[in-house]
Amino acid sequence: MGGRWSQITWQGRKARAWLPDPIATDACALGVGVARRTERAAAAVRRADERLPGTWEPIARILLRTEGVASSNIEGLRAPIEAVAAAEVDGTAADATAASIADNLVVVTEAIRASHRTRLSVATLNRWHKRLMRHSDLPSPMVGRFRDAQGWIGGASPVDAMYVPPPPDRVDELMADLITFANRSNVDPVTHAAVLHAQFETIHPYGDGNGRLGRVLISWLLARRLRVALPPPISVLIARDPGGYLSGLYQFREGPLDAYVGWFADVVTRAGDASVVLGERIQALLADWDQRVGDLRADATARPLVRLLPEHPVINAAVAAKRLDTSERAARGALDALTERGIVAPIDVRAKGLGRPRSWWLARDLLDLVGDWAS
Numbered sequence: 001m002g003g004r005w006s007q008i009t010w011q012g013r014k015a016r017a018w019l020p021d022p023i024a025t026d027a028c029a030l031g032v033g034v035a036r037r038t039e040r041a042a043a044a045v046r047r048a049d050e051r052l053p054g055t056w057e058p059i060a061r062i063l064l065r066t067e068g069v070a071s072s073n074i075e076g077l078r079a080p081i082e083a084v085a086a087a088e089v090d091g092t093a094a095d096a097t098a099a100s101i102a103d104n105l106v107v108v109t110e111a112i113r114a115s116h117r118t119r120l121s122v123a124t125l126n127r128w129h130k131r132l133m134r135h136s137d138l139p140s141p142m143v144g145r146f147r148d149a150q151g152w153i154g155g156a157s158p159v160d161a162m163y164v165p166p167p168p169d170r171v172d173e174l175m176a177d178l179i180t181f182a183n184r185s186n187v188d189p190v191t192h193a194a195v196l197h198a199q200f201e202t203i204h205p206y207g208d209g210n211g212r213l214g215r216v217l218i219s220w221l222l223a224r225r226l227r228v229a230l231p232p233p234i235s236v237l238i239a240r241d242p243g244g245y246l247s248g249l250y251q252f253r254e255g256p257l258d259a260y261v262g263w264f265a266d267v268v269t270r271a272g273d274a275s276v277v278l279g280e281r282i283q284a285l286l287a288d289w290d291q292r293v294g295d296l297r298a299d300a301t302a303r304p305l306v307r308l309l310p311e312h313p314v315i316n317a318a319v320a321a322k323r324l325d326t327s328e329r330a331a332r333g334a335l336d337a338l339t340e341r342g343i344v345a346p347i348d349v350r351a352k353g354l355g356r357p358r359s360w361w362l363a364r365d366l367l368d369l370v371g372d373w374a375s
Contacts, residue, residue: 001026001195001257003202008158008167010150015158017150018253019166020202024180028187028195034258037265038190042226044272045190049228051276062282062310063275064112066370067233068105071215074239077101081367085314086360099135104212107132111216112231115224120182120217122175125205128216133209142207146171151204165204174203182221189225193218194264198252222268232275236373237267278373282310285369292341301326301334306343313363314347335361 003020030038069084079098087102107128118124130144142148147168154162166174182196200214215235222231238245244263252260289306296302301324308323309315320331338344344361 001199001252003253008150008164010158013159015164017158017164017167018202019170020174020199020253022177023195023199024177026181028191028257030191030261031258034262034265035188037262037269038188041190041265041268041272042188044269045222045226045228045231048232048272048275049230051279052230062366062370063230063233063278064109065105067219067235068108069101070233070235070239071108071212072101072104074235074242075211081371085312085367089312089314089316089319096135103132103134108216108219111220112223115220116227120179120220122179125213129206129209129213132212136208138208146175146205147207149207151207153204165202171203171205175205178203182217185225189222190265190268191261192225193221194261196221198249198260201249202253232268232271234268234271237271237274241267274373278370281369281373285365286310289343292343293338296337300337301330302337305334305338309344309363309366313366314360316360
């Protein structure tokens with residue numbers, strides 16, 4: 001998109017920081033070939049959304065979890081998927097890493113739900129950042145607000161860094177420009193998402209969490225502009241091509257826009273096609289589970305519990321009882337019935353606090369299906 005290097009001083013030493021050009025009114029012009037790739041990408045996103053079944057919420061929860069976990073993995077935040085799922089239910093049942101990944105899922109979900117009714121604002125970004133970073137080591141004055149110090153990526157200082165974003169005194173004006181761009185409707189949706197994400201990463205407005213929040217913006221923009229209920233998990237495909245991702249961000253800053261947008265459009269296309277495959281596999285597994293509980297009475301608690309598992313693949317009796325409006329005793333009986341049929345299995349989830357730990361159950365087939373697909 002363009003910009004320039006600007007000299008800065010860091011602890012008495014000279015360094016260079018990148019100042020991106022404003023994008024609020026940029027035409028984002030592309031060559032014909034790349035424009036067609038963005039059209040194919042938009043069609044893939046819409047096709048994936050159309051293929052969702054009428055009762056799509058269980059599949060949506062799995063796809064959203066996949067996006068949150070993959071986006072965190074890109075930043076080196078890794079935890080067993082069962083620990084992440086448990087953290088979604090009970091923050092005391094997981095370490096800080098698993099809790100942070102669970103928070104990423106919360107922010108992605110909130111962003112998609114808000115996309116059709118809410119324009120982007122600094123307040124919204126700060127709220128998302130505050131939730132995203134609540135289990136991080138980032139100093140509290142830097143949580144939920146733009147950075148007030150020079151940042152850098154790679155290296156020990158801005159002097160030898162791989163990339164140095166704009167000085168902190170330029171962040172407010174650059175983010176105001178980005179917010180204006182985000183709320184436009186006259187750029188094709190896939191190019192819009194690509195440029196919004198890359199410009200956000202170029203500005204690097206926060207002390208930490210920029211990568212994850214920048215990928216949240218992709219989901220928010222695609223859902224908003226393409227009017228879909230559920231954009232595909234883009235981060236899964238980005239995680240498979242980290243070299244292409246970093247190269248794409250460099251091309252965005254200092255090369256032709258076509259190269260980066262073309263790469264991004266191809267990632268979106270593959271993500272849309274892949275999410276259709278995952279959705280079909282999830283539907284097949286849920287159908288198999290329904291058959292396994294077919295011998296139970298029609299009013300057995302285990303029947304509705306099966307449909308709760310995509311949202312809570314790691315679950316305890318208290319959560320099951322609350323969601324199904326029944327007693328914990330009945331919920332434990334339902335979990336035992338699903339255990340006998342091989343749908344869930346007891347696992348050990350260590351609690352951080354004192355007191356008697358709860359018993360937990362895991363839908364291993366479901367988590368393995370998603371893990372194999374996302375790897």
